[in-house]
Amino acid sequence: MTSPTATAERTPLYDEHVRLHAQMTNFGGWSMPLQYTSIRDEHQAVRTAAGMFDLSHMGEIRVTGSGALGLVQKVVARDIAPLKVGRAQYTVLCNEGGGIIDDLLVYAEDGGYVLVVNAGNQDRDFDWIRRHAGRDSQVSNVGRETALIGVQGPRAVAIVQALADQDLTGVKYYAFTDGTLAGVPARLSRTGYTGEDGFEIFSAPADAAAVWNALLERGKDRGLKPAGLGARDTLRLEAGMRLYGNDMDEQTNPLQAGLEWTVSLDKDFIGAPALRRAAANLDRTIAGLKMLDRSIPRHGYPVMLDGQRIGSVGSGNVSFTLGFNIAMASIPPDQAMAGKRLGIDVRGTTAPAEVVPLPFYKRPRPNLKGEN
Amino acid sequence: MADLSGMRFSESHEWTRKDGDQVTVGITEYAQSQLGDVIYLELPAVGQPLEAGGRMGVIESVKAASDLYSPVGGEVAEVNTELKDHPEFINQDPYGKGWILKLKSVKDNPKLLDEKAYESFTAGEPH
Numbered sequence: 345m346t347s348p349t350a351t352a353e354r355t356p357l358y359d360e361h362v363r364l365h366a367q368m369t370n371f372g373g374w375s376m377p378l379q380y381t382s383i384r385d386e387h388q389a390v391r392t393a394a395g396m397f398d399l400s401h402m403g404e405i406r407v408t409g410s411g412a413l414g415l416v417q418k419v420v421a422r423d424i425a426p427l428k429v430g431r432a433q434y435t436v437l438c439n440e441g442g443g444i445i446d447d448l449l450v451y452a453e454d455g456g457y458v459l460v461v462n463a464g465n466q467d468r469d470f471d472w473i474r475r476h477a478g479r480d481s482q483v484s485n486v487g488r489e490t491a492l493i494g495v496q497g498p499r500a501v502a503i504v505q506a507l508a509d510q511d512l513t514g515v516k517y518y519a520f521t522d523g524t525l526a527g528v529p530a531r532l533s534r535t536g537y538t539g540e541d542g543f544e545i546f547s548a549p550a551d552a553a554a555v556w557n558a559l560l561e562r563g564k565d566r567g568l569k570p571a572g573l574g575a576r577d578t579l580r581l582e583a584g585m586r587l588y589g590n591d592m593d594e595q596t597n598p599l600q601a602g603l604e605w606t607v608s609l610d611k612d613f614i615g616a617p618a619l620r621r622a623a624a625n626l627d628r629t630i631a632g633l634k635m636l637d638r639s640i641p642r643h644g645y646p647v648m649l650d651g652q653r654i655g656s657v658g659s660g661n662v663s664f665t666l667g668f669n670i671a672m673a674s675i676p677p678d679q680a681m682a683g684k685r686l687g688i689d690v691r692g693t694t695a696p697a698e699v700v701p702l703p704f705y706k707r708p709r710p711n712l713k714g715e716n
Numbered sequence: 717m718a719d720l721s722g723m724r725f726s727e728s729h730e731w732t733r734k735d736g737d738q739v740t741v742g743i744t745e746y747a748q749s750q751l752g753d754v755i756y757l758e759l760p761a762v763g764q765p766l767e768a769g770g771r772m773g774v775i776e777s778v779k780a781a782s783d784l785y786s787p788v789g790g791e792v793a794e795v796n797t798e799l800k801d802h803p804e805f806i807n808q809d810p811y812g813k814g815w816i817l818k819l820k821s822v823k824d825n826p827k828l829l830d831e832k833a834y835e836s837f838t839a840g841e842p843h
Contacts, residue, residue, distance in 0.1 A: 367752070378752075378779070379752055382752065382753050382807070383752055383753045383778045383779075384753045384778070384804070574752065574778055574779060578778060638756055638800075639756065640755060640756050640776045640781065642780075642781060661778060662755045662756075662778060691758075691774065691781075
């Protein structure tokens with residue numbers, strides 16, 4: 345029932361996962377922990393205390409040179425000219441037709457930018473960006489030279505702070521700082537994919553196990569648990585965050601994916617003309633659906649209205665935090681108003697669902713001290 | 717560890733246990749560990765006839781929906797209604813309070829494996 349992992353790439357933390365008896369799975373060509381104990385328990389740990397994720401499979405692409413800004417501006421949909429060094433922004437890479445090649449974070453650093461991209465897309469993204477680079481910019485594919493560990497949850501900031509050499513209270517959401525963690529050089533980024541506060545920690549691969557084990561040790565009496573991709577998926581779904589390949593792909597543009605806030609239509613970038621045309625006549629969007637019975641919506645299930653298929657589920661699952669089942673579905677914008685009753689075809693039976701605002705879950709409020 | 721002696725197992729990872737003239741059916745420890753957190757079951761109605769190897773219902777974990785197969789033929793005598801509110805019983809106690817249903821008028825299935833044969837069967841499956 346698990347995918348074979350024999351040919352998959354391994355992160356620098358592979359041995360730690362084996363030691364922790366993780367159930368491994370192939371994700372985007374990488375052998376990754378799906379769960380350590382239980383997806384439910386790992387999910388709850390992140391919502392109530394803290395969870396720790398190996399994200400080293402993710403890709404990093406560094407753009408440097410005098411033309412770095414120009415190149416990044418050309419390939420990403422959002423205007424990043426105002427992005428200051430030390431800050432990060434979420435946006436998308438589009439093809440000429442406006443279809444999403446990938447979603448990513450752009451980090452502004454001294455001398456250029458780092459793009460953090462999805463594991464399974466990293467080589468394709470790199471080729472795409474390099475193809476558009478002029479002589480005044482250098483593009484390097486540094487994903488395999490970079491380890492990444494996410495620490496997320498209401499106690500995450502305090503746990504990371506306890507191991508960091510500098511005061512992290514000034515590091516705002518979507519900002520980062522370069523420093524030392526557990527005695528090794530690390531980039532500490534206040535970002536995440538769970539809907540909780542926390543840090544994502546970049547380090548050299550050789551230092552990753554030291555960071556991982558120091559966090560595990562420091563966090564264990566505060567409820568920190570290692571968490572796998574299973575919990576990461578149920579957490580990001582509650583937070584209304586899209587998953588590339590499920591909720592969007594090259595046949596979806598960012599406006600159809602409800603990501604218009606990541607697009608600067610007045611900027612020139614690859615896909616901009618197509619997106620300006622698409623904006624005039626938007627045929628679908630992503631809506632939140634709450635199931636009104638116990639059936640579980642899954643990727644690809646049809647969304648029904650009056651016996652007609654009007655869209656399909658991108659991501660769906662149980663919401664452990666809310667106690668009902670939820671989905672993000674691609675449907676026409678005129679059916680996406682909150683309260684609208686729709687159906688989801690679950691193995692031939694239409695299960696009742698209701699449109700609800702996204703995100704499904706929002707953490708109570710930003711907690712700068714990082715404690716409950 | 718549950719006492720599995722006298723129980724018999726299908727290659728699709730269901731177990732059976734004789735219970736008077738009825739047979740109780742569930743999924744194995746191996747199956748629950750592979751599925752992970754069970755969140756929903758779709759089960760047949762009492763009175764429904766089932767065939768050995770035929771579809772008995774659907775079990776959903778966080779990861780995926782999977783079909784359940786009836787290890788023996790018979791008629792559904794009882795379903796474990798507690799699983800509706802507590803699907804996690806399947807993970808916590810697959811041979812006990814995680815039982816799924818009971819069959820009557822059972823037609824035996826000679827293809828089922830005994831404990832030892834099932835153990836060597838799962839040893840060849842991915843872990």
